[in-house]
Amino acid sequence: MIWLLALLVALPFACAAISLLVGHSSDAATKGISVGGSALALALACVVAFPRLGDAVPIGRVFASTSASGPALELSLYVDQLSAVMLLLAHTVAFLVQVYSLGYLADDPRYPSYAALVSVFTGSMALVVVADDLWVLLVGWELMGACSYFLIAHHWELEEARAGAVKAFLMTRTADLGLLFAIIVLGVRFDSYRISTIMSAISGGGFARDELWLPALLLSAAVIGKSAQFPLHTWLPDAMPGPTPISALIHAATMVAAGVFLVARAYPLFLSAPGALNVLAIVAAGTMFLGALYALFTHDLKRVLAWSTVSQLAYMFGALAVGAYAAGVLHLLAHGAFKALLFLAAGSVVHAVGSTSMSAMGGLRDKLPDTFLTMTLGLGALAGVVPLVGFFSKDAVIGATLDAATGGRLVWPWVAWLLFSTMVLTAVLTLAYSLRAWLLVFFGNPSPSVAAGLVHESPWSMRVPLYLLTVPTALGGLAVAYPEMILGPGTEDHLLHPWLAVTMSALVGLTAAVVLWLWRRHAGDPWRALVIPHPPVDQVYDVGLVRPVRRLALLVRAGDRDVVDAYADGAGASARGLGWVLRRAQNGNVQGYLMVVVLGAAALAVAAGLMA
Amino acid sequence: MPLWWPLLVASLLFAIGVYAVLVRRNAVLVLMGVELMLNAVNINLVAFDAHFRDALHGGQTFALFIIVIAAAEIGLALAIVLMVFRTHGHIDVDRLRSLADRDEVEEPIEVSPVMSR
Numbered sequence: 057m058i059w060l061l062a063l064l065v066a067l068p069f070a071c072a073a074i075s076l077l078v079g080h081s082s083d084a085a086t087k088g089i090s091v092g093g094s095a096l097a098l099a100l101a102c103v104v105a106f107p108r109l110g111d112a113v114p115i116g117r118v119f120a121s122t123s124a125s126g127p128a129l130e131l132s133l134y135v136d137q138l139s140a141v142m143l144l145l146a147h148t149v150a151f152l153v154q155v156y157s158l159g160y161l162a163d164d165p166r167y168p169s170y171a172a173l174v175s176v177f178t179g180s181m182a183l184v185v186v187a188d189d190l191w192v193l194l195v196g197w198e199l200m201g202a203c204s205y206f207l208i209a210h211h212w213e214l215e216e217a218r219a220g221a222v223k224a225f226l227m228t229r230t231a232d233l234g235l236l237f238a239i240i241v242l243g244v245r246f247d248s249y250r251i252s253t254i255m256s257a258i259s260g261g262g263f264a265r266d267e268l269w270l271p272a273l274l275l276s277a278a279v280i281g282k283s284a285q286f287p288l289h290t291w292l293p294d295a296m297p298g299p300t301p302i303s304a305l306i307h308a309a310t311m312v313a314a315g316v317f318l319v320a321r322a323y324p325l326f327l328s329a330p331g332a333l334n335v336l337a338i339v340a341a342g343t344m345f346l347g348a349l350y351a352l353f354t355h356d357l358k359r360v361l362a363w364s365t366v367s368q369l370a371y372m373f374g375a376l377a378v379g380a381y382a383a384g385v386l387h388l389l390a391h392g393a394f395k396a397l398l399f400l401a402a403g404s405v406v407h408a409v410g411s412t413s414m415s416a417m418g419g420l421r422d423k424l425p426d427t428f429l430t431m432t433l434g435l436g437a438l439a440g441v442v443p444l445v446g447f448f449s450k451d452a453v454i455g456a457t458l459d460a461a462t463g464g465r466l467v468w469p470w471v472a473w474l475l476f477s478t479m480v481l482t483a484v485l486t487l488a489y490s491l492r493a494w495l496l497v498f499f500g501n502p503s504p505s506v507a508a509g510l511v512h513e514s515p516w517s518m519r520v521p522l523y524l525l526t527v528p529t530a531l532g533g534l535a536v537a538y539p540e541m542i543l544g545p546g547t548e549d550h551l552l553h554p555w556l557a558v559t560m561s562a563l564v565g566l567t568a569a570v571v572l573w574l575w576r577r578h579a580g581d582p583w584r585a586l587v588i589p590h591p592p593v594d595q596v597y598d599v600g601l602v603r604p605v606r607r608l609a610l611l612v613r614a615g616d617r618d619v620v621d622a623y624a625d626g627a628g629a630s631a632r633g634l635g636w637v638l639r640r641a642q643n644g645n646v647q648g649y650l651m652v653v654v655l656g657a658a659a660l661a662v663a664a665g666l667m668a
Numbered sequence: 669m670p671l672w673w674p675l676l677v678a679s680l681l682f683a684i685g686v687y688a689v690l691v692r693r694n695a696v697l698v699l700m701g702v703e704l705m706l707n708a709v710n711i712n713l714v715a716f717d718a719h720f721r722d723a724l725h726g727g728q729t730f731a732l733f734i735i736v737i738a739a740a741e742i743g744l745a746l747a748i749v750l751m752v753f754r755t756h757g758h759i760d761v762d763r764l765r766s767l768a769d770r771d772e773v774e775e776p777i778e779v780s781p782v783m784s785r
Contacts, residue, residue, distance in 0.1 A: 642768060644767045646767075647689070647691070647761060647762070654686060
């Protein structure tokens with residue numbers, strides 16, 4: 057079993073290497089390797105993960121370990137319930153993305169490197185979720201950052217794609233420093249880098265409240281960057297020029313999910329340091345509201361989804377911050393399912409229309425029936441419509457926050473109340489922007505190109521993943537009803553809050569009525585295009601970081617040119633000057649040379665005569 | 669006959685040859701200077717041969733060798749001078765500076781009327 061797990065981690069990297077080797081010689085082979093490899097990985101993930109769900113005992117193994125002084129670095133893997141569900145999520149979404157990319161990137165000349173990078177991306181996420189050593193986890197974590205950089209910049213001929221990739225890389229890398237320092241602090245404190253050892257030591261007690269505030273805060277910084285929370289949230293919407301399947305992968309299963317996963321993995325640490333949880337809760341409250349607000353007013357379909365990811369991730373952090381572990385993880389899984397569905401469906405729309413702007417869409421209901429059906433389910437799940445998975449998981453999150461506000465002891469009551477009220481408000485806004493996007497894309501007056509009949513449904517390779525993803529989107533609510541079947545015993549058992557659910561549904565229904573009324577009244581966009589001033593975080597970064605770094609770079613360049621280069625240039629110039637003197641003699645006049653020879657011979661003769 | 673007479677003549681002849689090689693601008697006259705030096709050496713060889721009464725007359729034999737080699741050399745050298753005249757239009761050694769170390773070709777090779785015809 058454990059060797060299967062090692063194989064599972066290694067497989068995507070091997071696939072990537074092979075598809076890069078054969079990629080440009082055989083197109084069919086690349087496609088076969090990518091899709092077949094991810095299918096095999098998914099099968100392996102099922103074999104490894106399903107026996108670990110429920111009340112199974114976690115398995116782990118140390119494959120290799122260093123014996124130098126200090127805590128040992130270990131190549132060790134560990135699978136518990138959390139790792140198992142994350143493995144399933146990552147590999148399912150990755151497999152569907154690979155299948156989907158067959159259609160979406162059918163004519164792309166850079167398909168081989170794309171497929172290879174998707175494989176590496178998936179393998180890195182798998183490494184993060186099964187790593188038992190903090191340094192191994194860091195390797196996977198950084199590999200994901202690098203892969204996201206390459207994949208966002210897939211269309212590197214576009215200026216905005218390059219800028220978005222650099223921004224994503226720099227912002228997440230900066231935040232990753234938090235993880236690095238947290239690893240060092242934890243290693244010094246516990247004399248081990250093994251996550252399971254550290255966490256069981258913390259769970260064992262003996263630590264004062266907030267004694268471990270430093271590593272918890274450092275980890276919070278890392279996950280805030282990776283999961284695009286305020287104030288490091290701006291990279292995620294700017295990463296939208298990447299191919300849409302990549303957005304699905306980043307938003308649903310890998311990159312941003314890794315942040316939530318890390319909090320869940322290090323949960324005993326956070327529980328022992330509620331100060332960090334307070335910070336996380338406040339950050340989450342601000343982020344979810346901001347994300348929903350910008351999703352409400354943007355005109356770009358992919359940006360709506362990107363901002364909604366920011367907002368939904370904040371829900372997960374909110375749940376984790378108030379101690380609702382199961383609710384947070386289940387919302388992560390639910391979000392992974394429906395956000396993958398949404399992005400792939402949006403990719404189908406973009407593929408058909410050729411633009412991501414919602415003003416170029418409209419009236420697509422009849423033209424794209426499959427996309428319409430699946431995206432309706434996805435948006436319904438996002439908005440929390442009754443039988444879909446988002447309803448149950450969001451209800452669990454909000455209910456847990458209400459419990460924490462009334463009787464919780466983990467975070468301060470006012471923080472919990474702030475979080476609760478923001479969650480309710482954001483749920484309403486979520487419904488509003490989902491409904492608006494739905495209406496703008498599929499209803500209303502068709503845009504000229506749509507009306508001209510140029511739009512056609514996407515190929516089967518793109519539609520099959522959509523239908524497959526509707527299954528967890530529609531039926532995932534069962535998992536929320538029986539969390540112990542997945543996350544094992546000890547998770548809180550009452551995730552369903554009937555009264556709250558009824559209230560929220562009424563609120564959501566009321567909002568839907570208001571939005572529909574506004575839509576009918578304005579005949580088109582439900583509300584005028586308002587421009588909400590964005591919090592000036594990007595400007596702050598620009599003034600505080602980017603410009604000083606640029607100045608410093610200018611200074612360094614000047615130093616290099618005027619100081620370091622001056623020595624090299626000086627050496628060259630002096631050699632050349634010396635050469636100039638010697639070159640005077642080489643004037644090409646043979647008689648001059650002979651004169652020197654004769655004079656030299658005479659001088660030698662005289663010297664010989666004098667010495668004799 | 670004292671030995672220093674032919675040696676004096678030979679040194680005068682050699683000095684004239686050196687002077688011609690170093691100073692004359694006409695390549696043919698430079699060659700004549702070379703011949704003068706060679707023959708000064710020949711006189712030395714013959715003079716010492718006679719002075720030491722060498723049984724095998726190595727000095728005279730060597731002088732004959734040098735005369736032959738000088739003939740070959742002057743033939744070769746005059747051919748070179750002829751080629752120089754054809755390509756450059758003159759045989760002024762002061763102006764034959766193609767071997768000078770310079771950054772780039774400053775003056776294109778002058779094409780003589782003979783070649784351009």
